[in-house]
Amino acid sequence: MKTARFALLCLGFYFETRSVISVFGVYRLLLSVMSGTENHTDREEDYRFLHSMLMEKKLHLLFKIHERLKCFEKRSLVPVQEHAASLATDLVKELIDQGWRDEVKELVALFSKPYVKSLLSVHDAVAHREFEPTLPPVPDDALEEEDSVKIVSLVKTKEPLGATIKKDKATGAIVVARIMRGGAADKSGLIHEGDELKEVNGVSLENRKPKEILPLLSRSRDNVTFTIIPASSNDDVSSYKKKLFVRAIFDYDPNEDPAIPCQDAAVSFKRGDVLQIVSMEDDTWWQARHLRDGSSRAGLVPSQLLQERRFALQRPKGLFRPRQIRPPVVEDVDYGAITGIHIAGLRRSFRLGRKSSWAREAARSRRWSAGAHGPFHPPTYIEVIPYRKDHKDRRRVVALVGPSGVGVSEMKRRLLLSDPDRYGITVPYTTREKRRQESEGTDYHFVSVSVFEEDILNHSYIEYGRYKGHYYGTSLDSVRKVMAEGKVCLLDVHPSKISHVYTSEFKPYVVFVKPPRIEELRLTRRRAKFICGEEDATPARIFAEEDFEDMIDTAETMENQYAHLFDKVIVNGDVAVAFRELKANLEKMQEAEVQWIPAQVLPLLLLSAGFSSQNSKRLDGGRANKQGSSRLFELSSQSSTKPDNIL
Numbered sequence: 001m002k003t004a005r006f007a008l009l010c011l012g013f014y015f016e017t018r019s020v021i022s023v024f025g026v027y028r029l030l031l032s033v034m035s036g037t038e039n040h041t042d043r044e045e046d047y048r049f050l051h052s053m054l055m056e057k058k059l060h061l062l063f064k065i066h067e068r069l070k071c072f073e074k075r076s077l078v079p080v081q082e083h084a085a086s087l088a089t090d091l092v093k094e095l096i097d098q099g100w101r102d103e104v105k106e107l108v109a110l111f112s113k114p115y116v117k118s119l120l121s122v123h124d125a126v127a128h129r130e131f132e133p134t135l136p137p138v139p140d141d142a143l144e145e146e147d148s149v150k151i152v153s154l155v156k157t158k159e160p161l162g163a164t165i166k167k168d169k170a171t172g173a174i175v176v177a178r179i180m181r182g183g184a185a186d187k188s189g190l191i192h193e194g195d196e197l198k199e200v201n202g203v204s205l206e207n208r209k210p211k212e213i214l215p216l217l218s219r220s221r222d223n224v225t226f227t228i229i230p231a232s233s234n235d236d237v238s239s240y241k242k243k244l245f246v247r248a249i250f251d252y253d254p255n256e257d258p259a260i261p262c263q264d265a266a267v268s269f270k271r272g273d274v275l276q277i278v279s280m281e282d283d284t285w286w287q288a289r290h291l292r293d294g295s296s297r298a299g300l301v302p303s304q305l306l307q308e309r310r311f312a313l314q315r316p317k318g319l320f321r322p323r324q325i326r327p328p329v330v331e332d333v334d335y336g337a338i339t340g341i342h343i344a345g346l347r348r349s350f351r352l353g354r355k356s357s358w359a360r361e362a363a364r365s366r367r368w369s370a371g372a373h374g375p376f377h378p379p380t381y382i383e384v385i386p387y388r389k390d391h392k393d394r395r396r397v398v399a400l401v402g403p404s405g406v407g408v409s410e411m412k413r414r415l416l417l418s419d420p421d422r423y424g425i426t427v428p429y430t431t432r433e434k435r436r437q438e439s440e441g442t443d444y445h446f447v448s449v450s451v452f453e454e455d456i457l458n459h460s461y462i463e464y465g466r467y468k469g470h471y472y473g474t475s476l477d478s479v480r481k482v483m484a485e486g487k488v489c490l491l492d493v494h495p496s497k498i499s500h501v502y503t504s505e506f507k508p509y510v511v512f513v514k515p516p517r518i519e520e521l522r523l524t525r526r527r528a529k530f531i532c533g534e535e536d537a538t539p540a541r542i543f544a545e546e547d548f549e550d551m552i553d554t555a556e557t558m559e560n561q562y563a564h565l566f567d568k569v570i571v572n573g574d575v576a577v578a579f580r581e582l583k584a585n586l587e588k589m590q591e592a593e594v595q596w597i598p599a600q601v602l603p604l605l606l607l608s609a610g611f612s613s614q615n616s617k618r619l620d621g622g623r624a625n626k627q628g629s630s631r632l633f634e635l636s637s638q639s640s641t642k643p644d645n646i647l
């Protein structure tokens, strides 16, 4: 008994140290084992038994075979052919026809030996991978329903599937919520997060709860068959956490791009299109796919880096255009007087930019200093996240931005007239005296200087400034008031102030009203008059050539700095056409089930509330994360504390 145990110990030692063995050789090891056995054997017969066992020729042959096989271990051999047994039979027949020479006889005898036949049939079985369990055939009708359906059959083992499922709140579908690393589902590579489960073993999952699915799995014996709609082809936003979506801020036509490596493999897009980036492995050419048509074909698009370089090469001349600017006369504007915060410009009803030529110059000087030296965002892509609104949450803020005189007020006015139940506007605050014809809460909220200044310190204003010694401002509360009435709040702010409403509460949709080319401006604005300033002697005057130039320059500067914030650009040439386009676009946006919202939000107000970012690798290289503010919409509207159901 002791001897047998020792023998087993020796063999155990062999298998433990098999990597060493391949170096030193089994034979030498056996000899060394034998040389030490005397010390461990009490009786002569034990020694003999061990000796005969370890010196057994067959054992040595087995070890030799093992050593040989070890040489092939890393080479992952594939069978040359899969019918060795039948080949041997055919060969024997042919050899017999060749005549009975000694070599032929020997070979025929060898092929006739039962163990050689067995060896060849084992070879064939391995080549056919017969050791793997057979999976049932794919049902014939599976592909008829939806061509994106995938049938996945997995052999059932004791190992759990390693996936969690949950019910998609919006669609009611059962979706794969998580795939555990290294689990059966992960290893199979066939099931992914966001996949929609349609059937398990032929049983439809429609109207079933996640809990009811586990018993279906446990009922199946050898294998489990899932009918799946892959996440990549059904616009599933439930798995978007892992995906990167961007909105293009430029038009791209591969036919006009001589640098594209393969035109047929490219994807064209228009500014504003939402793309899913599926690969960023190549620094120059990313792979992306459109979401709008449900097609899952991804293609090449210029990477952000490439587009930035291209843009740098053809950066608008206007940015470098030297202009003669008289020393700025900032007579009546004292933006930093209270908080030290510099305000780039006031808006509409109290806008200062064009009251007089000197004020225009002042405004221009402010704009140029901001435009040329301020943050510059080349128009490439902006990361967006899907916001799935629920029916209670229809209202959003629509921020209209654009250079002075372009027609922002005109668009606002027309929207209000067209649907007063849907749209509303804020009432500004001012510290100036109420006039006879004005009424509190309709024209303005009239407040004292001390109240206004306190509100500034409390960050109550989206935008504020001073004009002729009086404060004017748009408060966050006035936006809330419009929203509380169940209306879409039309807000009219400088783009630099959009960040104040970039919160989950306001979810702004930003429309940039852009002037057309100067020829069209001259044509369309011949009879137009704009308000110069309510305090002026001539409050309205017609546009001068200089106003058009100013408008175009400002639009260019705004676009260079803030294009990444614009959801929509409306060129206001023909006013009726522009308005129709705007109205249709807003209606479409409000009715869309999924709205795309920039992930890079800068809500100063919410930063202090302690929201944190969930993004890691993002387009801006983490700038948004440093602000700690991305994915706010997700936090408010998508996050759920409900646990997933594990399979």
Ligand SMILES: Nc1ncnc2c1ncn2[C@@H]1O[C@H](COP(=O)(O)OP(=O)(O)OP(=O)(O)O)[C@@H](O)[C@H]1O
Pocket: 347, 348, 349, 351, 402, 403, 404, 405, 406, 407, 408, 409, 410, 411, 524, 525, 528, 529, 530, 531, 572, 573, 574, 575, 576, 578
């Ligand atoms: N497409 C257009 N064709 C002709 N006139 C237009 C067009 N768009 C706007 N206007 C007119 O131009 C003038 C200025 O427009 P609007 O007051 O809307 O400018 P704004 O962008 O609000 O600028 P501000 O804030 O400085 O008032 C108005 O008389 C308006 O009716």
